[in-house]
Amino acid sequence: MENLEERHRWEYMKTTFGVLVMLVLGTAPAWAVLGEYESSVGLDQQVLRGEIREEVRQGYKLHQITSPNGTIVREYVSPEGKVFGISWQAPFMPNLQQLLGSYSTEVQQAVQSRARRRGGPLVVRTDKLVFVSGGHMRFFRGRAYVPSLLPNNISAEVVR
Amino acid sequence: MTLRNGSTATLGRFLAVVTGWIFLAGCGNSGGGGGGTTPTPVPNTVALEVNSGPANNAVNVAFADVTICMPGTTNCQTIPNVEVDTGSYGLRLLSSAVNFSLPTITDSSNNVLQECIQFADTTYVWGPVAVADIEMAGEKASSVPIQLISASPTIAVPSNCLSLGNPGSSGNLNTVAALGGNGILGIGNFPQDCGPNCAGGNSFAGYPYYLCPGGVCGFATVPLASQVWNPVALFSQDDNGVLISLPAIPAGGQATVSGSLIFGIGTQTNNALGSAQVYATDASGNIQTTYSSVAYPGFFDTGSTGVYFLDATTLGPTGIIECADAPGWYCPSSPVSLTVTNNTGTNGVEVPLTFSIGNADTLFGNLAFTAFNDLGGDSGTGASTDYADFGMPFFYGKNVFVGIMGATPPSGVSATFGYYAY
Structure with a gap:
């Protein structure tokens, strides 16, 4: 009886699943990326479907995008209008290429030149970039900043 | 426990209504262990x-x-x-x-x-x-x-x-x-x-x-x-979590280790919670670990090779430095003992935990060994990205329980999102 039920149920499962296409993206959407101008921050908000909050702080500007699933992306903009730092907290890994733009090659090169630390974070420090990506399933966080773009008298620790 | 019944059935019906797609609730339900009858114990190790x-x-x-x-x-x-x-x-x-x-x-x-x-x-x-x-x-x-x-x-x-x-x-x-x-x-x-x-x-x-x-x-x-x-x-029984039991190993490492993965918590004679302290997690699966008066996310992960703990700058005063030839791993000149407190979550008690970080270069140098209890590395680049990942080194010499969300620990404390206990 148990087996019959099992098989019966399985017949249903083969044909009927509550899976539906939610969104098809042909191309990766543009983001305000590290080292570039802040003009496309609004696009990020659309991509993340989140609430955006802008804060003017002493010596820099912070855009914080919060989405309903708990993803928080923060973008730090210098007085010259360039994104000098980015941080994230999310249940899954962000698209780093979108966040880092041309700086993603720095991370790619670092990844290829070192042994994997199983279950561990990735920390990259070069002349051009400081980057960390860490966490575990359902909990990811990290940050990246460009030392040469840090505004005068602003510590890298503001990128958090 | 009927982890899968309840919530998914409701969701399934909801989806069918709002999308028009056919969906049958409850597929794959294994029946759970509920209903008041005690199932006949099965081998669970x-x-x-x-x-x-x-x-x-x-x-x-x-x-x-x-x-x-x-x-x-x-x-x-x-x-x-x-x-x-x-x-x-x-x-x-x-x-x-x-x-x-x-x-x-x-x-x-x-x-x-x-x-x-x-x-x-x-x-x-x-x-x-x-x-x-x-x-x-x-x-x-x-x-x-x-x-x-x-x-x-x-x-x-x-x-x-x-x-x-x-x-x-x-x-x-x-x-x-x-x-x-x-x-x-x-x-x-x-x-x-x-x-x-x-x-x-x-x-x-x-x-x-x-x-x-x-x-x-x-x-x-x-x-x-x-x-x-x-x-x-x-699982049709013993479905509320697991117990990971690994023997202690010497500092410096060991060639191989044999232990047990035991299913269920407090469901059979071999998986009683006993005096183990329960640490309830948050919605991300973390507890709160405090080191030197700063609180960090903490978690217990057999999927991590090392204990990935804070960063070499923050730990500088202890003598911990990064290995020159292995980015991310710690290479103190001699093993460093560190003490943190882990918060129990539910009632907010801080419980001390002491562990050791050795020299990764020295440890990895012993190619015959695959188990190390004091291998450590960094987790971030400062307070805002640091955390405490208690990886495999933590598990040697302990019984560590992992309680699945939806199950109340046998100790009776609340753990909405699941828990660790050791």
């Missing part, structure tokens, strides 16, 4: 082996055998060398290790549900969601959604899955050599790998589930029942 693994490259990895079967049949295969991981949720097997063609989860147009799981170090696994019965010791779970890691994907990995955007890189863990084993058995504190976020239509960065009609992939909303499940949560 499988061997854990720490060794160099099938690729001869593993360090601090706990392997177990997992038996999968065609659903509803006795056509089964035992997959050896599956990595036991308390830091993830769900069974993922290299497709190259599976001998038969398991049924897959599809939508009504026969598009196969695909999944991308990305790890923090930018590695990832990609492949279809299939369904198998799972047997470990005497435990059985019916029709469990699992992920098959594609050896050679028939559908190209979508760009959103490649966090660094470089297809063909070594980031795809789809071989024994790259993964270090035949699969990952995720038995952490959540029942599904994604949970309500993927059932409720919230797309977000790194979203894991895809449908790819015509080879063009888009995000897919997936009810809890069809997501990849922690198999333990679907």
Whole structure:
């Protein structure tokens, strides 16, 4: 009886699943990326479907995008209008290429030149970039900043 | 416990109504252990082996055998060398290790549900969601959604899955050599790998589930029942968590280690919680770990080779420095003892924990050893990104329980999102 039920149920499962296409993206959407101008921050908000909050702080500007699933992306903009730092907290890994733009090659090169630390974070420090990506399933966080773009008298620790 | 009944049934009906898609609630329900009758105990212990693994490259990895079967049949295969991981949720097997063609989860147009799981170090696994019965010791779970890691994907990995955007890189863990084993058995504190976020239509960065009609992939909303499940949560008994029991090993390491993975918590004579302290997790699966008056996220992860703890700058006063030739690993000149406090969560008690960090260069220099209890490395670049990942070194010489969300610990304290106990 148990087996019959099992098989019966399985017949249903083969044909009927509550899976539906939610969104098809042909191309990766543009983001305000590290080292570039802040003009496309609004696009990020659309991509993340989140609430955006802008804060003017002493010596820099912070855009914080919060989405309903708990993803928080923060973008730090210098007085010259360039994104000098980015941080994230999310249940899954962000698209780093979108966040880092041309700086993603720095991370790619670092990844290829070192042994994997199983279950561990990735920390990259070069002349051009400081980057960390860490966490575990359902909990990811990290940050990246460009030392040469840090505004005068602003510590890298503001990128958090 | 009926982890899977209740919530998924409601969600399934809801989806059918709002989308018009046919969905049958409760598929794969294994019945749970509820109902007031005590089931006859079954063997609930499988061997854990720490060794160099099938690729001869593993360090601090706990392997177990997992038996999968065609659903509803006795056509089964035992997959050896599956990595036991308390830091993830769900069974993922290299497709190259599976001998038969398991049924897959599809939508009504026969598009196969695909999944991308990305790890923090930018590695990832990609492949279809299939369904198998799972047997470990005497435990059985019916029709469990699992992920098959594609050896050679028939559908190209979508760009959103490649966090660094470089297809063909070594980031795809789809071989024994790259993964270090035949699969990952995720038995952490959540029942599904994604949970309500993927059932409720919230797309977000790194979203894991895809449908790819015509080879063009888009995000897919997936009810809890069809997501990849922690198999333990679907066992017909002993389904409220696991006990990981590994013997103590000497400082400096040991060649191999044999221990036990025991299913259930407080359900049989061999898995009583006893005097173990319960640490309730938050919604992300973390507890709060405090070091030098600063609080950090903390978690206990057999899927981590080392204890990844804070960063070398923060720990500078202790004598901990990074290894010059191995980025990320710690190389103090002699072992450093560190004490943190872990917060119990529910009643906010701070409980001290002391552990040791040795010199990774020295440890790795002993090529005959695969188990180390004082291997450590960094977790971040400062207070805002640092955390305490108590990886495999933490587990030696302890009994560590991982309680699955939805089950109340036998001690009776509240643990809404699940718990660790040791």
